[in-house]
Amino acid sequence: MKRRKKRKIAGILRICTLLLLPSVVAASASGIRSIHRSEADYRKVAEAAPASALKDDIPAYVQELNVPERLPGDELSGSAILSEGYGVSAETEPPTELLKLKSPLEMTADDPGTKPYPTQWEESGDIIRTTYQKYSGSAFFDLEKCGQVNNKTDIPNEKLREESVCLPNFTLTDNSGPQVLIYHTHTCESFEPFVRDHYDASFNFRTTDETKSVVMVGDAIQAELEAQGIEVIHVRTIHDDPSYTGAYDRSRASIVPILEQYPSIKVALDIHRDAISGEGVAYQPYTEVNGREAAQVMIISGCDDGTMDMPEYMKNFHFACALQQQLEGDTPHLTRPILFDYRKYNQDLTTGSLLIEVGSHGNTLEQVQYSGQLIGRSLGRLLNSIKKETK
Numbered sequence: 001m002k003r004r005k006k007r008k009i010a011g012i013l014r015i016c017t018l019l020l021l022p023s024v025v026a027a028s029a030s031g032i033r034s035i036h037r038s039e040a041d042y043r044k045v046a047e048a049a050p051a052s053a054l055k056d057d058i059p060a061y062v063q064e065l066n067v068p069e070r071l072p073g074d075e076l077s078g079s080a081i082l083s084e085g086y087g088v089s090a091e092t093e094p095p096t097e098l099l100k101l102k103s104p105l106e107m108t109a110d111d112p113g114t115k116p117y118p119t120q121w122e123e124s125g126d127i128i129r130t131t132y133q134k135y136s137g138s139a140f141f142d143l144e145k146c147g148q149v150n151n152k153t154d155i156p157n158e159k160l161r162e163e164s165v166c167l168p169n170f171t172l173t174d175n176s177g178p179q180v181l182i183y184h185t186h187t188c189e190s191f192e193p194f195v196r197d198h199y200d201a202s203f204n205f206r207t208t209d210e211t212k213s214v215v216m217v218g219d220a221i222q223a224e225l226e227a228q229g230i231e232v233i234h235v236r237t238i239h240d241d242p243s244y245t246g247a248y249d250r251s252r253a254s255i256v257p258i259l260e261q262y263p264s265i266k267v268a269l270d271i272h273r274d275a276i277s278g279e280g281v282a283y284q285p286y287t288e289v290n291g292r293e294a295a296q297v298m299i300i301s302g303c304d305d306g307t308m309d310m311p312e313y314m315k316n317f318h319f320a321c322a323l324q325q326q327l328e329g330d331t332p333h334l335t336r337p338i339l340f341d342y343r344k345y346n347q348d349l350t351t352g353s354l355l356i357e358v359g360s361h362g363n364t365l366e367q368v369q370y371s372g373q374l375i376g377r378s379l380g381r382l383l384n385s386i387k388k389e390t391k
Helices: 002-045 060-065 157-164 214-227 247-261 313-330 365-390
Strands: 126-130 140-142 148-151 180-183 232-234 267-274 281-289 292-295 297-302 335-341 353-360
Touching (some): 157 313, 214 365, 281 353, 281 365, 292 365, 353 365
Parallel strands (some): 148 335, 180 267
Antiparallel strands (some): 297 353
């Protein structure tokens, strides 16, 4: 009886789809015109600026401002170094319910450190709220199930497509000890307090208060992983204060002894936030998920140009593609394309090492905490599926 009812419902849906198809096509064409208008608006703000915040060491002008100018300029042509996009939702199991975490605005640190989070705010530059959509252009290609890759290397897209279907190159077993390591090279990276029209230029988006920095995002990821039975070590050490310079060397010194002590760790995630901005403008890339706003996220998977001593970089890429598809399949529009570029970021240490940009400095504390939970939920589901497949 149930099967007959399902077939009847499916037939009705097919008929409705055929009747509505002309309207959908017309609406799609209108939407494309709207996207092109949005691109023109971006061009009026400023020309796309270099993505200097993605370099291992931040240049002098960023050390002063910590808001590097980087506009999403040529979204549709794909000429901007940063990627924006989504894919068709993959068929996955129903998502598990997220934990109820305390709002970052209600959290207080036992020791806020030398750079406390502000308690009073002024109005300076504009905050532009935007949801990045799918990219076109020769640098971008779609993954098998959903999500995209922004290929900034000389490796052909077709070769990367072939590699992208490979499973992660590690296995997990139950009761083997900690399996995920979370850390933060730029530990003090911080965010907006709440949704508003203007940011305060006197705040450089850095704080030693871990309840208001990327450490809080790491806590959200950890909570969701542990709720799924995955043991996590979260390194909370500050690596970028008082200086950005050498932060990657310092974070490496923090995590290498842990990896040596716990060979059960297969995944090492360096959690950051992006810095997308223009002159007097900060961008807030977000998407709505179940009635709440989440910051859009971007995975960075490094490639070796022959000078980085990272011969197994493609194994990290396999993991990046699996995680990207899990994230986008569970939560459509949450991700921007994987940035695959000639970068190292300590990704030579495991075959499950990635850097994840959770939002940008224009995003709010609650948006990035929610994204952290969504990342943790999807990563947990991916890792548990690997356990099942390798038993």
